[in-house]
Amino acid sequence: MPATSQPHPHRRRRTTRLLAAAAGLATVGALAAALPSTASADDHRGGHRPSRYQDVQLLSFNDLHGNLEPPAGSSGRVTHVHEDGTTETIDAGGIEYLATHLREARKGNKYSITAAGGDMVGASPLISGLFHDEPTIEALNKLDLDVTAVGNHEFDEGARELARLQYGGCHPTDGCYTDKRFKGADFPYLAANVLDEKTKKPILKPYWVWKKNGVKVGFIGVTLEGTPDIVSAEGVKGLVFKDEVETINKYAKLLQRQGVKSIVALVHEGGFPASSAYNYDCDSPGAGDGISGPIVDIAKNVTPQVDALVTGHTHAAYVCTINDPSGKPRMVTSAASFGRLYTDTTLTYDRWTGDIARTAVKSANHVVTRDVPKAPDMTELISKWNTLAAPIGNRAIGHISADIGNSGTESPLGDLIADAQLAYGKELDPETDLALMNPGGIRAPLTYAAKAGEGDGVVTYAEGFTVQPFANTVNLQDFTGEQLIQVLKEQVSGANTASPKILQISSGLTYTLDLTKTGADRVLADSVRLNGAPIDPSAVYRVATNSFLAGGGDGFPTLGQGTNDLVGADDLTALEKYLTTNSSATNPIAPPKADRITVVS
Structure with missing residues (x-):
């Protein structure tokens, strides 16, 4: 509108600030000329201009x-x-x-x-x-x-x-x-x-x-x-x-x-x-x-x-x-x-x-260091909303043995999420072959250290929500092997040439990314394997992605061309199911090795 x-x-009309800013700024560039005093424009008293x-x-x-x-x-x-x-x-x-x-x-x-x-x-x-x-x-x-x-x-x-x-x-x-x-x-x-x-x-x-x-x-x-x-x-x-x-x-x-x-x-x-x-x-x-x-x-x-x-x-x-x-x-x-x-x-x-x-x-x-007093009004605000969220957010959904990070070309958390979506995809359709996850959809790491109301290694629903907050659905689609290789090439070409977006991949899928080359050539097509076997360009593969990628988002137009669509629950549900099924207090999930993509630089 x-x-x-x-x-x-x-709505507010502030004429003065009760609280305003400090000195100590680093000067960028020297002054071109000496400037007069910057006395406040409020100094009208006594006839001062x-x-x-x-x-x-x-x-x-x-x-x-x-x-x-x-x-x-x-x-x-x-x-x-x-x-x-x-x-x-x-x-x-x-x-x-x-x-x-x-x-x-x-x-x-x-x-x-x-x-x-x-x-x-x-x-x-x-x-x-x-x-x-x-x-x-x-x-x-x-x-x-x-x-x-x-x-x-x-x-x-x-x-x-x-x-x-x-x-x-x-x-x-x-x-x-x-x-x-x-x-x-x-x-x-x-x-x-x-x-x-x-x-x-x-x-x-x-x-x-x-x-x-x-x-x-x-x-x-x-x-x-x-x-x-x-x-x-x-x-x-x-x-x-x-x-x-x-x-x-x-x-x-x-x-x-x-x-x-x-x-x-x-x-x-x-x-x-x-x-x-x-x-x-x-x-x-x-x-x-x-x-x-x-x-x-x-x-x-x-x-x-x-x-x-x-x-x-x-x-x-x-x-x-x-x-x-x-x-x-x-x-x-x-x-x-x-x-x-x-x-x-x-x-x-x-x-x-x-x-x-x-x-x-x-x-x-x-x-914004944490060695200063907390603002009381913000503490009160956080407490109010946390009280409303607690019944949902504090529920334990899994256990981890160490921090699972989300940084790097291939991240341990990216692998974990892709594995979760593959497992969920197989629940929907046992013929599901692999899963792909966009790195921008992973918003935070999973941390081992305890927060209030939980023990070390406990993953709560609130933490899972912080990792995957978009409520994208898990979608299954069919692609040819040729299309799958094209998707991998689109990570480093087309809209992603200048700023590559490296998809996180599920267990069983491997390939080599050669950063000494340029454009789509950085993905070595002959290196792409699924469970050790070369990708067959004419074969059909069942692929799980989130709904954002399934629509061709993040510069992956080929992912918007899949067929035989099947839409499942949201991606956080898939992660929760995977953590709940595959971890416990006595048998927590360890960070994946993040060794599915071989990077040559």
């Missing part, structure tokens, strides 16, 4: 994915690199700690804005996902989030559900979860490049302007144009996703005509820094191209009228400058994911021009 037909979602330059603090984060509780395992850690090149791992994340860090950061900053780069919800742990992410919206309201872009995961349940998260109302089928009607987001979701197919208008507001004492900063929000390729067809039904650059440039011109010359783009698309350390300096001497990926081309082509880009989607951490079309450096940031980091950026606003003095922009990522 067009934004113009809805009431303005930003406001300073020409006013520092505006921009706090930002992205890809929270409903992680209200501290994320587990590697999903809850960040890497810090020291000056001598050594690294350390820091536990990070959790909305109770994020709230404390942001509130502390805002102190002393009367001009402070908090913005996000999309995927605030979707693929969420049970505490949020079970309640269609109402708990996360409630937490973000308490966090005083000012504005966010939509991300691809905001469309997991379709545009109508996204509109409900924005404007409020009880869930159309589940109803109200508490005795209070869900009021929706106090902050605007921006969806400038997401149009209603019929009206050709944005489904939500395309931009929003923050104002205070004459200072105006405009925000334009977009998600990646390729959202339909990574979201179920039902989730994007009736929507059109436009080019990110063209859309941002269009609305930047519109804001300029309205007298808003300081502009920030919130872009749910990202890049890949040369280092995984959150404090890696993209702009350090000798770093060369410190960042790669889609955001680089976007940043190079977005109009110079935009002063900074807050990005996301790739779950990477970076603070980089990328030259705009005029050759002028411009700040581009991302704060990893799951609330583990936040970015603190200083935008120096020139009251004479109404624009940002870009030579004075400075920014840095900060860790």
Whole structure:
């Protein structure tokens, strides 16, 4: 529905912040010229005129994915690199700690804005996902989030559900979860490049302007144009996703005509820094191209009228400058994911021009450490929703002997899930031969360490839900051997050429991936075996996948061409059945060896 037909979602009118942001930012680039004092524009008492330059603090984060509780395992850690090149791992994340860090950061900053780069919800742990992410919206309201872009995961349940998260109302089928009607987001979701197919208008507001004492900063929000390729067809039904650059440039011109010359783009698309350390300096001497990926081309082509880009989607951490079309450096940031980091950026606003003095922009990522006091209001919120979720979430569904991770070309957890879907597929049809699982559908590791209410090695339903939160069904389809080999080649070709998506495979399927080659040739067709026998191009194989892959998602068009479809229960049911059948307290499941794909590099 067009934004113009809805009431303005930003219900609050904040004139001052009780809590605002801190010093200690790392300067990116030297000042081109000495700037006058940035005395507060509130200093009108005694006839003082406001300073020409006013520092505006921009706090930002992205890809929270409903992680209200501290994320587990590697999903809850960040890497810090020291000056001598050594690294350390820091536990990070959790909305109770994020709230404390942001509130502390805002102190002393009367001009402070908090913005996000999309995927605030979707693929969420049970505490949020079970309640269609109402708990996360409630937490973000308490966090005083000012504005966010939509991300691809905001469309997991379709545009109508996204509109409900924005404007409020009880869930159309589940109803109200508490005795209070869900009021929706106090902050605007921006969806400038997401149009209603019929009206050709944005489904939500395309931009929003923050104002205070004459200072105006405009925000334009977009998600990646390729959202339909990574979201179920039902989730994007009736929507059109436009080019990110063209859309941002269009609305930047519109804001300029309205007298808003300081502009920030919130872009749910990202890049890949040369280092995984959150404090890696993209702009350090000798770093060369410190960042790669889609955001680089976007940043190079977005109009110079935009002063900074807050990005996301790739779950990477970076603070980089990328030259705009005029050759002028411009700040581009991302704060990893799951609330583990936040970015603190200083935008120096020139009251004479109404624009940002870009030579004075400075920014840095900060860790959401867990050594600070928990925010009491967030603790109360988590307790409330956990109480409602406990009867479902605390049920034990299996036992493991050690952490089962979800990282790497082939991950132990990916193998486990593929084996679970193969076993479930054989229940539906004994002729099922193999299973394929997309890595993006695996959202967290399984951790051995006990949580409250369980023992070491116990896997609860809540943990399983965190791993597979999408409620995709397990689908069986027939493919020829030739098609199966083509599917494997599509991991590293076509839409996946630049960023390969390596499918996780069930026991019995093996092949070699040669990274010294390029494109589809990286999959050695002659190496593909099933239970030791070469794949016969003319034979028919029964393959289990989730419904997202069965629709050709994640750049696998051949998987959308299967025949003889049979639709089963959801993928979490398949995982639960496998864990329950194959593990016990005395005989837990060990992590698979992840040796089904031979990688040559």
